[in-house]
Amino acid sequence: VRRLVLILGDQLTPGLGALQDIDPQRDHLLLAEVMEEASHVPHHPQKIALIFSAMRHFAEQLREQGLQVHYVTLDDVDNSGSLPGELLRWTQQLDPAEVHLTECGDWRLEQALRHCGVPIHWHADSRFLCSREAFADWAQGRKQLRMEYFYREMRRRNGLLLNPDGTPEGGAWNFDADNRKALPCEVQPPAPLRIEPDAISREVLALVAQRFPDHYGSLEGFDYPVTAEQAERLWQHFLVRGLADFGDYQDAMADDQPFLFHSRISAALNIGLLDLRRICAEVEAAYRAGDVPLNAAEGFIRQLIGWREYVRGIYWLRMPDYAEGNAFGNSRALPAFYWTGETRMNCMRQAIGQTLRHAYAHHIQRLMLTGNFALLAGIAPKAICDWYLAVYMDAFDWVELPNTLGMVMHADGGYLGSKPYCASGQYIKRMSDHCQGCSYKVSESTGESACPFNALYWHFLMRHREPLQRNPRMGMVYRNLARMDDARQQALWDWGERLLARLDAGEML
Numbered sequence: 001v002r003r004l005v006l007i008l009g010d011q012l013t014p015g016l017g018a019l020q021d022i023d024p025q026r027d028h029l030l031l032a033e034v035m036e037e038a039s040h041v042p043h044h045p046q047k048i049a050l051i052f053s054a055m056r057h058f059a060e061q062l063r064e065q066g067l068q069v070h071y072v073t074l075d076d077v078d079n080s081g082s083l084p085g086e087l088l089r090w091t092q093q094l095d096p097a098e099v100h101l102t103e104c105g106d107w108r109l110e111q112a113l114r115h116c117g118v119p120i121h122w123h124a125d126s127r128f129l130c131s132r133e134a135f136a137d138w139a140q141g142r143k144q145l146r147m148e149y150f151y152r153e154m155r156r157r158n159g160l161l162l163n164p165d166g167t168p169e170g171g172a173w174n175f176d177a178d179n180r181k182a183l184p185c186e187v188q189p190p191a192p193l194r195i196e197p198d199a200i201s202r203e204v205l206a207l208v209a210q211r212f213p214d215h216y217g218s219l220e221g222f223d224y225p226v227t228a229e230q231a232e233r234l235w236q237h238f239l240v241r242g243l244a245d246f247g248d249y250q251d252a253m254a255d256d257q258p259f260l261f262h263s264r265i266s267a268a269l270n271i272g273l274l275d276l277r278r279i280c281a282e283v284e285a286a287y288r289a290g291d292v293p294l295n296a297a298e299g300f301i302r303q304l305i306g307w308r309e310y311v312r313g314i315y316w317l318r319m320p321d322y323a324e325g326n327a328f329g330n331s332r333a334l335p336a337f338y339w340t341g342e343t344r345m346n347c348m349r350q351a352i353g354q355t356l357r358h359a360y361a362h363h364i365q366r367l368m369l370t371g372n373f374a375l376l377a378g379i380a381p382k383a384i385c386d387w388y389l390a391v392y393m394d395a396f397d398w399v400e401l402p403n404t405l406g407m408v409m410h411a412d413g414g415y416l417g418s419k420p421y422c423a424s425g426q427y428i429k430r431m432s433d434h435c436q437g438c439s440y441k442v443s444e445s446t447g448e449s450a451c452p453f454n455a456l457y458w459h460f461l462m463r464h465r466e467p468l469q470r471n472p473r474m475g476m477v478y479r480n481l482a483r484m485d486d487a488r489q490q491a492l493w494d495w496g497e498r499l500l501a502r503l504d505a506g507e508m509l
């Protein structure tokens, strides 16, 4: 055997670096379903099913191309249970002259593979626009990193939404201010595209149901794409039906509307079923053809070449220390309702409920509901990061950790984002209809019927007055706090204390 190539569950892309120059006669490919990756956090069963099914489909596709593929299923009696274990086992069995691997999406796994005793030829992950090294060069010498500047650089470098003279299309780099509308009653999001599980997926769903019965989340209604062709159908569905309104309503939330105008392609993209460059080009083409407005096209492209590449860059630049960040010194355990959805707070029930049903919530639900609550309640960063990593279909460490630890929890002390995304119930009321169906009153801040977000918001601001009030972007909220008389501030503090004590006692809010 000339070469053994290990392909990971989020590397299901034919153009992958490690899959170039393959000799069908002398090279062997290896894919393995292992317990360690499926259970180091209690991943949502649909996420495990997605990855195993997509891996099995990808292995079939490679075999059809005449390549020699070894596929280790989870229930294979010889399965060692870990990727380093499988790499060692197959290296001993096949005795290849070389072992090749594309860089991982998880620092923990990459370290384990680098130290497993098998010399590896590493390939950069060319699916990203900005390599680890290019990001490190960009970050060099900057005290604070800001996504906006990185994003502009990426727009220029990749020639996206630019005028011929290199200035941004529409005269501005960012149209986020146009993208914060609540959903009016008369606007109906498109019906979601359902992709029915085929025989391979059905077999995997049965395996996952049997092997992971204790993981939170439902397997019912699994409808995610597991092949590049299916992912393309989901992408075209969004491009034609969702993108035009994505901009306006990307921050909106609504009862029983889990997807709104969101694409749901992040899981497929993150495991390699879609090509980032083509997607961006098609979004720009839709704008140039007059099919979608600029705020939608720009907002979508910013998520992909801005945020997505930026958080990956930060992850590889700052790991492993980044994972230890805890700037607010939080230590509170994650409330049990994050795993069950059993809470009287309608907004949280909606976000967590759909997460358990679909392994999906959109970015504002993650940032301003489940994330905001964890920030205000002082949840230990590791506990909330592990939860996000476990429950979301698209969560891989490189993308989940900076988003949760940095953006949601501000636990990196402001390295990634310039201010904490904290908000009271008023924000949630403005952006959703959740408060109408809630047993709490968003207009009240203290007392049994008061919205818990309100007192917790003020408690958070008082609790972390130092250093937050020195942050120029927090000036207005601290001026609002200062305008309250002492008795009001004390009442909010006391009610906040009471809510936190209830969380500590394991009581439901």
Ligand code: SF4
Binding pocket: 344, 345, 346, 347, 348, 424, 425, 426, 428, 429, 434, 435, 436, 438, 439, 440, 441, 442, 451, 452, 453
């Ligand atoms: Fe959420 Fe408060 Fe509104 Fe209830 S009242 S839905 S807890 S923001």
